[in-house]
Amino acid sequence: MEGDIQFKIGRRTNDPRSITPEERSKWQKQLAVNARDYLFSIGQPLVYKRDGHIIAEHKDGRLQVIR
Template identity: 60%
Template sequence: MTNDVQYQTGKMVKDPRKMNPKERIQWQKQCAQNARDYLFSINQPLVYKRPDGHTVAEYKNGQILVVR
């Protein structure tokens, strides 16, 4: 059995250091969405710390489990 790993690369249109605050916020949101979509596509949860201090794992089906 062969595990083929595929890498996808791209080139940013604009350097983040040269973005205005509105562009930077939009870019950060898009990065977060891309990470979420990728993790869900490989059946992995998105793990993050909520503002209340709890670490949670969010799954593609919408289930959220408190990890700590």
């Protein structure tokens, strides 16, 4: 059907416990980008803790201090 949502699931070809520190850093950065993109695509902010405050980052670039 036209307009159906399709999901693509990726699988790592190697075990995360056996990758180099450089590969691990790159992998973790990509996970963060993927999470941000997904949250923004469903209209949700990215929420994280920075300097003891809870921050909501919105797709339009606004940063909102929640606590």
